[in-house]
Amino acid sequence: MPFEIPKTAYSGKIREITLGKGDKAVTVGGESAYPFYLFEGQMPNLPRIAMEVYDMPPEDWAEAALEPFADVANDPVAWAQKCIKDYGAEMICLQLLSTDPNGENRPADEATAVVKKVADAIDVPLIVWGTANHDKDTEVLRAVAEAVQDKSLILGPVEEADHKKIGAAAIGYKHVVIASTPIDINLAKQLNILLGNLGVPDDLLVIDPTVSGVGYGIEYCYSVMERMRMAALTQQDTKLQFPIICNIAKETWKTKEAKTKDDPKLGNAKKRGILLEALSATILLMAGADVLIMRHPDAIKLVREMITDLTAK
Amino acid sequence: MILIGENLNVISKTLGPALKDRNAGPIQQMAKEETAAGIDLIDLNIGPARRGGDELMAWVVETVQSVTDKMLSLDTTNMDAMEAGMKVRQGKVLMNSISLQSSRIDRGLEMAQKHNADLIGLLWSNDGMPRDVNERAMHTVDFLYKASQAGIPNERIWIDPIASPVSVEINQVKACVEFMGMLGDIAPGCKSTVGLSNISNGAPSDLRCWLNRTYLIMLMRYGLYSAIVDAFDKDLMAISRGQRPDIVELVHKMMDGEKPDIASLPKEMQNYARTVRVLMGESLYSHSWLEV
Numbered sequence: 001m002p003f004e005i006p007k008t009a010y011s012g013k014i015r016e017i018t019l020g021k022g023d024k025a026v027t028v029g030g031e032s033a034y035p036f037y038l039f040e041g042q043m044p045n046l047p048r049i050a051m052e053v054y055d056m057p058p059e060d061w062a063e064a065a066l067e068p069f070a071d072v073a074n075d076p077v078a079w080a081q082k083c084i085k086d087y088g089a090e091m092i093c094l095q096l097l098s099t100d101p102n103g104e105n106r107p108a109d110e111a112t113a114v115v116k117k118v119a120d121a122i123d124v125p126l127i128v129w130g131t132a133n134h135d136k137d138t139e140v141l142r143a144v145a146e147a148v149q150d151k152s153l154i155l156g157p158v159e160e161a162d163h164k165k166i167g168a169a170a171i172g173y174k175h176v177v178i179a180s181t182p183i184d185i186n187l188a189k190q191l192n193i194l195l196g197n198l199g200v201p202d203d204l205l206v207i208d209p210t211v212s213g214v215g216y217g218i219e220y221c222y223s224v225m226e227r228m229r230m231a232a233l234t235q236q237d238t239k240l241q242f243p244i245i246c247n248i249a250k251e252t253w254k255t256k257e258a259k260t261k262d263d264p265k266l267g268n269a270k271k272r273g274i275l276l277e278a279l280s281a282t283i284l285l286m287a288g289a290d291v292l293i294m295r296h297p298d299a300i301k302l303v304r305e306m307i308t309d310l311t312a313k
Numbered sequence: 314m315i316l317i318g319e320n321l322n323v324i325s326k327t328l329g330p331a332l333k334d335r336n337a338g339p340i341q342q343m344a345k346e347e348t349a350a351g352i353d354l355i356d357l358n359i360g361p362a363r364r365g366g367d368e369l370m371a372w373v374v375e376t377v378q379s380v381t382d383k384m385l386s387l388d389t390t391n392m393d394a395m396e397a398g399m400k401v402r403q404g405k406v407l408m409n410s411i412s413l414q415s416s417r418i419d420r421g422l423e424m425a426q427k428h429n430a431d432l433i434g435l436l437w438s439n440d441g442m443p444r445d446v447n448e449r450a451m452h453t454v455d456f457l458y459k460a461s462q463a464g465i466p467n468e469r470i471w472i473d474p475i476a477s478p479v480s481v482e483i484n485q486v487k488a489c490v491e492f493m494g495m496l497g498d499i500a501p502g503c504k505s506t507v508g509l510s511n512i513s514n515g516a517p518s519d520l521r522c523w524l525n526r527t528y529l530i531m532l533m534r535y536g537l538y539s540a541i542v543d544a545f546d547k548d549l550m551a552i553s554r555g556q557r558p559d560i561v562e563l564v565h566k567m568m569d570g571e572k573p574d575i576a577s578l579p580k581e582m583q584n585y586a587r588t589v590r591v592l593m594g595e596s597l598y599s600h601s602w603l604e605v
Contacts, residue, residue, distance in 0.1 A: 185597065186480045186597065186598050186599050186600075187599075189597055189598075189599035190599035190600045190601060193599055193601045193604070193605055194601070231597045235595065235596065235597065237596065237597050239599070239605060240597070
């Protein structure tokens with residue numbers, strides 16, 4: 001009897017979502033099989049990488065992480081342009097670190113002006129990421145949604161506590177919502193239901209499952225994302241059939257292991273930080289990430305190579 | 314179906330302080346209400362009760378047995394408290410519970426034998442919660458072997474395979490049902506019980522009853538003997554007393570693979586059908602599971 005390789009029975013498909021506008025808009029999602037299971041189904045849109053830009057000069061970053069951006073750290077517009085021009089970024093993620101009420105607490109109007117400047121200076125899709133403070137994010141992201149209404153931004157994190165107000169603004173100005181929940185598949189499904197009830201169209205939603213890096217519980221993130229894909233693809237769970245976005249760069253670079261300088265035991269700091277980021281990102285790709293938010297150009301290069309290798313015919 | 318009322322509980326906002334202050338009024342009131350609701354046993358849950366648990370359990374047992382003739386279930390992990398309660402108890406008693414942990418089982422079984430008590434055999438071992446149906450089976454065999462050595466027959470043992478919340482790990486929810494189907498073969502004569510409300514832990518409180526009732530019906534299918542339940546859920550009471558064959562039939566048919574057109578059912582039946590799909594792992598749980 002000839003041997004037959006067992007095949008997963010898929011009954012669902014991830015939605016295709018278009019991010020951004022114009023020539024440089026990207027489409028993500030569309031998978032009809034588990035990540036990189038090209039022998040079982042299609043992955044019509046390869047995972048994309050968004051490069052991080054901060055709206056204030058980073059403090060306390062590992063030397064290796066800052067080095068490529070040292071000349072533009074004061075200027076988010078120049079930073080974003082450098083990512084696109086020098087490193088071929090297909091998307092930018094503007095981290096609104098300055099709005100953190102426990103830090104600089106920059107007011108919404110000032111933050112919005114920065115977002116607008118960056119949005120006007122680039123043509124690739126722009127993700128705008130708040131600080132996960134519900135009140136402040138509501139204030140800032142609503143203002144941003146209105147001020148940059150012609151650009152189709154990707155706004156997050158949108159959590160249960162602030163989903164109504166930010167969601168309404170996103171609906172009004174046709175931005176994509178990043179539905180963010182704390183590493184819990186049931187809560188992720190619930191938030192997607194709530195956003196649907198609110199009126200967020202299915203083609204304007206991506207999932208942020210909340211991720212962490214290697215050594216900090218990435219196994220758990222993997223498992224939650226894996227289960228999301230199982231529900232979406234094999235159980236026709238329409239409320240989980242959305243692309244997944246992973247804000248992984250800051251999770252890896254904030255760790256002690258990424259920040260420790262050259263060390264006899266831990267080795268070369270630059271190589272270590274880059275590998276931590278690249279490995280974490282790769283693991284999330286295997287779990288089903290459609291968009292990775294990344295930082296270091298060398299780590300991004302490694303992950304791009306990995307995607308190319310995994311999808312080689 | 315034997316029902317054990319869970320409501321006389323130290324975590325209650327009114328009964329907790331009453332237990333602490335030895336205020337018999339609210340405690341006896343609850344015991345009477347559970348009796349009137351038609352419950353078979355009253356669970357006396359005093360919690361871990363690390364300090365003074367023995368004196369507290371003795372007081373609760375005396376307080377409650379003076380107003381009801383129902384069988385009492387003594388619910389504590391403090392074995393001194395358990396023993397103190399059994400000493401003053403006049404009438405039938407269920408020990409809730411004896412786990413497989415080596416620090417507890419020997420003394421627990423000895424006490425059960427000495428006081429001629431029924432006991433809940435909680436399948437919680439030194440390694441914690443059983444991970445799947447096989448570990449549940451293995452722990453059951455271990456438990457019954459030890460009990461038999463202590464001179465306790467299967468008929469006095471109520472095995473609790475541990476129901477875990479639907480939002481935590483669906484495979485555990487399924488394993489508990491699957492195990493119930495095996496218990497009769499593994500342990501002839503043995504009884505069973507389950508802390509039913511655990512299935513809905515974490516769900517919105519006004520919707521928990523749907524999960525509780527549906528899971529009960531699923532376990533009844535495999536001969537569940539008893540359950541620790543909310544004494545005041547009238548629909549649950551009706552189901553377990555055989556007064557809702559329509560619901561039971563729907564749930565059991567779905568367990569056999571029938572797929573009714575859910576949208577065409579009346580709302581009550583829709584809720585049961587949607588809950589079966591969630592509890593069987595066919596549809597992922599979310600707080601809005603009754604709406605999607």
